[in-house]
Amino acid sequence: VSPRATIGRPEWVSTVGVGARHRPVRDAAAIRHHYDVGNEFYQLWLDARQVYSCAYFHHADVSLDAAQWAKLDLVCRKLRLLPGERLLDVGCGWGALIHHAVENYGVTAVGITLSPAQAVAARQRIRQAGMDDRCHVELLDYRDVGALGAFDKIASVGMVEHVGSAQLQAYFDALFRVLRPGGLLLNHGIVSLHGARPASAAARLRRRMWRSGAFIDRYIFPDGELVTLGESTMHAEAAGFEVRDVEGLRPHYTLTLRQWLARLDARRDEAIKLVGAERFRAWRLYLAGSAQAFDSGWLGVAQILASRSATDGGSALPLTRHDLYCQP
Numbered sequence: 001v002s003p004r005a006t007i008g009r010p011e012w013v014s015t016v017g018v019g020a021r022h023r024p025v026r027d028a029a030a031i032r033h034h035y036d037v038g039n040e041f042y043q044l045w046l047d048a049r050q051v052y053s054c055a056y057f058h059h060a061d062v063s064l065d066a067a068q069w070a071k072l073d074l075v076c077r078k079l080r081l082l083p084g085e086r087l088l089d090v091g092c093g094w095g096a097l098i099h100h101a102v103e104n105y106g107v108t109a110v111g112i113t114l115s116p117a118q119a120v121a122a123r124q125r126i127r128q129a130g131m132d133d134r135c136h137v138e139l140l141d142y143r144d145v146g147a148l149g150a151f152d153k154i155a156s157v158g159m160v161e162h163v164g165s166a167q168l169q170a171y172f173d174a175l176f177r178v179l180r181p182g183g184l185l186l187n188h189g190i191v192s193l194h195g196a197r198p199a200s201a202a203a204r205l206r207r208r209m210w211r212s213g214a215f216i217d218r219y220i221f222p223d224g225e226l227v228t229l230g231e232s233t234m235h236a237e238a239a240g241f242e243v244r245d246v247e248g249l250r251p252h253y254t255l256t257l258r259q260w261l262a263r264l265d266a267r268r269d270e271a272i273k274l275v276g277a278e279r280f281r282a283w284r285l286y287l288a289g290s291a292q293a294f295d296s297g298w299l300g301v302a303q304i305l306a307s308r309s310a311t312d313g314g315s316a317l318p319l320t321r322h323d324l325y326c327q328p
């Protein structure tokens with residue numbers, strides 16, 4: 001998609017060539033529609049590491065850079081990463097998590113993304129940091145992770161939103177197969193809180209925001225689909241995972257989105273030069289509307305920590321969660 005192209009529902013959505021919703025070819029086209037808008041555009045309003053998922057705020061007034069660092073580190077600590085372990089990051093974006101994990105936890109890491117623009121930028125950063133021998137990025141669909149071998153730990157942060165209800169079982173099955181027995185998966189994603197409740201008239205109206213063909217689907221995330229926390233855990237368990245911890249981070253996404261919006265507004269002129277006024281306004285509306293959706297409790301975001309038990313039932317988790325939240 002050319003950054004200056006008129007925005008709208010991409011033509012391929014209704015063409016036969018890319019197939020039905022969530023077929024691999026169509027998923028790849030949907031991802032390019034959103035992420036290949038241009039690295040420079042995202043650089044304007046994301047944090048310095050370009051993390052494109054909910055941050056973790058120790059206080060509401062913490063900077064976005066610090067809150068994203070805290071989120072990356074929380075993910076690594078929840079996974080109990082150890083030197084020499086092999087980490088897979090599913091939907092690695094611009095590579096911030098693999099970079100953090102290799103630098104601070106001594107793991108080797110592979111990130112996968114469907115966005116060519118992200119892969120190019122992430123590989124360049126890895127080269128510049130001299131980490132080529134310890135991590136790399138593949139342009140690969142999650143359904144093909146079997147080609148990468150086995151992993152001790154798996155992270156998936158802000159990616160499951162692209163999977164869709166119908167493919168959720170295939171997603172958890174694919175991750176389970178490449179996780180070594182005793183290993184851990186940290187799945188961090190937006191969940192539909194409203195979708196879990198019986199629908200009132202008001203709720204039905206608000207559901208249209210994410211409905212197929214509605215604003216977000218049409219202009220921002222073609223084929224994005226939010227599932228409930230219950231659906232996610234159900235499919236994870238059906239794949240063979242044992243759900244060990246669940247943490248809801250909803251207020252953190254409101255804070256993240258407000259910072260993204262303020263930063264985009266502060267770079268308004270540059271953003272319009274890069275992507276045009278129409279797309280700028282669409283992105284503003286998406287960020288502001290999403291902040292409101294999290295703030296009002298319509299959407300949530302949850303981290304699910306799940307283990308694949310070893311044959312003796314063991315896993316990489318300690319008895320308590322003391323290590324996560326108490327500083328020595």
Ligand SMILES: C[S@@+](CC[C@H](N)C(=O)[O-])C[C@H]1O[C@@H](n2cnc3c(N)ncnc32)[C@H](O)[C@@H]1O
Nearest residue numbers: 051052053091093114115141142157158159162
């Ligand atoms: C919102 S971004 C999150 C990026 C990163 N995890 C972060 O927190 O900054 C979603 C990522 O998922 C990737 N993705 C979406 N669908 C995918 C698929 N079918 N297979 C592999 N990656 C996919 C996108 O390319 C993108 O890198």
